[in-house]
Amino acid sequence: MSLYYLADKKRRAELNGKSLDDTSAYIPAILRFLGVSGKETDIDRLNELKETDVLIASGCKLPELSCTVISFAENISMYDIPEQKVYGYVSCGGKDAAVFVPFLKPSIENGVVKAFARTVEGEAVPALVKHGKKYEFTFDLPGSVWRSGDGFPAPGGKGGFTIGRVPDMRPLPVEEDSSVAYNDELCELVKRILLENGVPLFHTLPPLSKKNVPDMAVHVSGDDDATSSNMNLTAACNMEMFGIPYHVNAMVVPGDPTSFVMDRDRYEELKSHGCEVGLHINFNDVPYTLEGQKQHIDLFEKIFVERAYTNSNHCFYCNGSTAERLSWLEACGVKGDNCKLGEVDPNDANVYNVMGFGFGTSFPRYTCTDASEGNRIVETLEIPINYYEPRLDKDIFNDENKIERYIDSGAAYGRVVQFFIHPHYLSPTYAKITSTFNALNKIKSHIAEKGYKVWYTTTNNITDYWHKRSASEITECKNGEFAVNALCPLCLVLPDGAESAYINGEKTVIHEKTVNGKALKLISLLEKGKYDIKVEYSL
Numbered sequence: 001m002s003l004y005y006l007a008d009k010k011r012r013a014e015l016n017g018k019s020l021d022d023t024s025a026y027i028p029a030i031l032r033f034l035g036v037s038g039k040e041t042d043i044d045r046l047n048e049l050k051e052t053d054v055l056i057a058s059g060c061k062l063p064e065l066s067c068t069v070i071s072f073a074e075n076i077s078m079y080d081i082p083e084q085k086v087y088g089y090v091s092c093g094g095k096d097a098a099v100f101v102p103f104l105k106p107s108i109e110n111g112v113v114k115a116f117a118r119t120v121e122g123e124a125v126p127a128l129v130k131h132g133k134k135y136e137f138t139f140d141l142p143g144s145v146w147r148s149g150d151g152f153p154a155p156g157g158k159g160g161f162t163i164g165r166v167p168d169m170r171p172l173p174v175e176e177d178s179s180v181a182y183n184d185e186l187c188e189l190v191k192r193i194l195l196e197n198g199v200p201l202f203h204t205l206p207p208l209s210k211k212n213v214p215d216m217a218v219h220v221s222g223d224d225d226a227t228s229s230n231m232n233l234t235a236a237c238n239m240e241m242f243g244i245p246y247h248v249n250a251m252v253v254p255g256d257p258t259s260f261v262m263d264r265d266r267y268e269e270l271k272s273h274g275c276e277v278g279l280h281i282n283f284n285d286v287p288y289t290l291e292g293q294k295q296h297i298d299l300f301e302k303i304f305v306e307r308a309y310t311n312s313n314h315c316f317y318c319n320g321s322t323a324e325r326l327s328w329l330e331a332c333g334v335k336g337d338n339c340k341l342g343e344v345d346p347n348d349a350n351v352y353n354v355m356g357f358g359f360g361t362s363f364p365r366y367t368c369t370d371a372s373e374g375n376r377i378v379e380t381l382e383i384p385i386n387y388y389e390p391r392l393d394k395d396i397f398n399d400e401n402k403i404e405r406y407i408d409s410g411a412a413y414g415r416v417v418q419f420f421i422h423p424h425y426l427s428p429t430y431a432k433i434t435s436t437f438n439a440l441n442k443i444k445s446h447i448a449e450k451g452y453k454v455w456y457t458t459t460n461n462i463t464d465y466w467h468k469r470s471a472s473e474i475t476e477c478k479n480g481e482f483a484v485n486a487l488c489p490l491c492l493v494l495p496d497g498a499e500s501a502y503i504n505g506e507k508t509v510i511h512e513k514t515v516n517g518k519a520l521k522l523i524s525l526l527e528k529g530k531y532d533i534k535v536e537y538s539l
Helices: 009-017 023-034 045-048 141-150 182-196 231-241 264-272 289-305 322-331 402-414 435-449 460-472
Strands: 003-006 040-043 054-058 070-071 088-092 097-101 113-119 124-131 136-138 214-223 245-249 276-281 310-313 336-340 381-384 416-420 454-456 475-479 481-486 490-493 497-504 511-515 518-525 529-537
Touching: 003 023, 023 054, 023 141, 040 045, 045 475, 054 113, 054 518, 070 141, 088 124, 088 490, 097 182, 141 182, 141 322, 214 402, 214 460, 231 245, 231 264, 245 310, 264 276, 276 289, 289 322, 310 460, 322 336, 322 381, 336 460, 381 416, 381 460, 402 416, 402 435, 460 490, 481 490, 497 518, 518 529
Parallel strands: 003 040, 003 054, 054 070, 070 136, 214 245, 214 416, 214 454, 245 276, 276 310, 310 336, 336 381
Antiparallel strands: 088 097, 088 113, 113 124, 124 136, 475 481, 481 529, 490 518, 497 529, 511 518
16 A cells, blocks of 8 residues: 655646646645655556555546545636635534635535535535545645645735734734634544555654653744843743743844854853754845845854754744745755744734634644745745743733643644743843743643643754654555654554554554544654554454
C-alpha cells in the first residue's frame, strides 16, 4: 500500500503561464501538516496504482481506478485571488470550520454524506461524500486552506502604520468567532480517511519517553523592540523562574544600522539561562525587500556569530503576500517565522490578552509561492501566534477561563501552544507586571491541576522539529509492515484497527490517546534512525 498525490505538471504550467495558481499544489503542504509520506504521480501513470493504494487528487477528471481515491472539487474561481469571504461552514465533530470557496454538487451518485456544510445562506449541503472506495470533497479544500492560511493582502498605511500588517490580513472578518482552528478541522477530515484506509502517519508531537506522549507543546517568545539588554536578561531569568524557556527576538537599534541593544556576551548569557535569540526585522529602517531582510540577517550573524534561525517582523509588517515574505527568509537561510498574529483590534494595534485562530491553525504551516515561481513549497515555515500578551488581574483582564480554555484545547488537540510576551512586560519597569505574572502562574497551575504532560520548548526547537518531522518518511507499506526513516524522535500513529506493534522485531508499547475526539494508537520512536515496523490488526 502506498499513498500518492496527483501532480499534473502540464496543467500547472498552463495555469502558471496565465499568472494563475494551481491550488492542487498545496496538497503536499497538507500532507506535511498531517505527517504523511506521499509519492508524487502524474495523470499518465495512474494505471500503475494498485488496488491497495490511496490517491489524493484535485482539480481534474479522473479515470476509473481500483484504488482508494480522495478527491477535491475543481474550483475555477480559486485560480484568481478570491475575495475575503466565508462561503460556508463544514460541520466537524460539532464544530463549524469556515470555508473560503464555494460548494459544488457532488459528482458521486448514491453516495453516503460523511460531512455536511452550512452555507452562509443557511442551506445544508454535502461537504464530503463517500461511495465504495471513493471520497469526494465538494469544495476545493487545498485552495481554501492555502488562501485562508496565507491571509488576504493587507491594506497599506492602515491605522497610522506606513505599510500593511499581518493581523490586517486575517481572513475571518473581525466580527467572526475565531475560537475554532478551522483549517486544522478540515485537514482532520482527510487524516481520518487516511487512517481508515491503512495509512500510518506521524503525530504532531514527539515522545517524551517510551510510555509518555505529551498532551501539548508550550513555548513563549517576545520581541525586544531594541529596548534594553538588561531587560532581555531579566525577562529570560523570570521565565526561567517559571520553568519555561524563553525566546527573545532582537531588533537592530533604530537609527543605528550597526548594532543591537545586546552584544555577543549578553547573547551567550541569555543562552545560559535557556533563552534563545531570533531576529526582529524592522522594516522601518530598511527597505521592504529581500535586500532589506538580508541586511539585518547579515548583521545578526556578524555580531552573534550565528545565523538567525527564526524571525519576527517589527509591528508584524507585511506589505505583500505571505509567500513573498517567507521566500525572502528562505533565501536568507531562516527556517521559521513567528509573525502570524491572527487576532486584531481595529481600534488598538497594541492589544493585550487576545486569543484565537484567525488564520485557521494552531500548528506550524508551509505555504506555496505564487504562479511566477511555479507554486512550489517555501521551505521557511510559519508559527502562528494564537495567544498574544496574556494578562490576568482583578480589574481589566479578569477572565481566567480564557487561559484555561486555551490550555485545555491545546491538550485536546495535541497542539503547539504559544504565548507571546514582550520582554519589557516581564520586567519590573512595567507597572502592571503583576498581571503578566498572574497569567504565567495561571498557566502553570492549570497545567498542574489537570495533570497535563507538556513539552516545554522554544520557537527554534518547534521549527526544527516540524522540519524534521516533515522530511521523515514512511515507506514500503505491505501487509502491515512498513519502514520508517525518522530524522528525529517521533510518535507514529497506527492505522485504525491496530492491535499490536513491533519495532525492529520486538513488541512495543502502544500508547492510546484521544486527540480531537478520535482515539489514536501511537508508538514511540525515541531516536533518529531507520525502523522496521510491523502492525497486527484486529479481525
